[in-house]
Amino acid sequence: MDTRRWAATAGLVATLPLLxxxxxxxxPPRPRSLPILKGSTVVPAASYAAWRISADERTDGTSExxxxxxxxxxxxxxxxxxxxxxxxxxxxxxxxxxxPLYVSGEVRRAVVRARLPRPGVYYVVISNLFSAxxxxxxxxxxxxxxxxxxxxxxxxxxxxxxxxxxRRDLFSFCAVLVLAGILALxxxxxxxxxxxxxxxxxxx
Numbered sequence: 001m002d003t004r005r006w007a008a009t010a011g012l013v014a015t016l017p018l019l020x021x022x023x024x025x026x027x028p029p030r031p032r033s034l035p036i037l038k039g040s041t042v043v044p045a046a047s048y049a050a051w052r053i054s055a056d057e058r059t060d061g062t063s064e065x066x067x068x069x070x071x072x073x074x075x076x077x078x079x080x081x082x083x084x085x086x087x088x089x090x091x092x093x094x095x096x097x098x099x100p101l102y103v104s105g106e107v108r109r110a111v112v113r114a115r116l117p118r119p120g121v122y123y124v125v126i127s128n129l130f131s132a133x134x135x136x137x138x139x140x141x142x143x144x145x146x147x148x149x150x151x152x153x154x155x156x157x158x159x160x161x162x163x164x165x166x167r168r169d170l171f172s173f174c175a176v177l178v179l180a181g182i183l184a185l186x187x188x189x190x191x192x193x194x195x196x197x198x199x200x201x202x203x204x
Contacts, residue, residue, distance in 0.1 A: 049138075069109070072137050080103065081126055124142060
């Protein structure tokens, strides 16, 4: 009896890592984040603050700059938030026109959510260039968030088929183990069958 109980328990426990592996196979990818601004920074009058970020992850994911900032300082406590690629940032510093991926305009509060179209170097800029005599304090958070993507549709069909077969076989194996454990536990817990009572025979 003890041996069967031990075998049933071991069978059920053995299914746990297999079920975990099956769940891990189908779990969605988790995003990762890199802080750009946490807390506050002072942007001098007639100047700007800039952060260089590198979105050099694989192309099967998406990168975004997300967050929100608010400003204080002076009557016109406004700044402009912009995100530019490396070439546009270099041209903007020289006074040339640029095409930002995101620009807030002159605001007291900016909610930022800008997708970076491809791997590369980008700049997050908080500009106070239009205020000649007043510095601005900017508070908030900005993060670079990368979400890994699913495998490319260009993956070979054979590889996809092998992955599906693996998941199907793993699920079937787990189901068999669970069923075996349930049957073993049922046979352990059910009452023993009644022994037949021998019939007393008398000679005539």
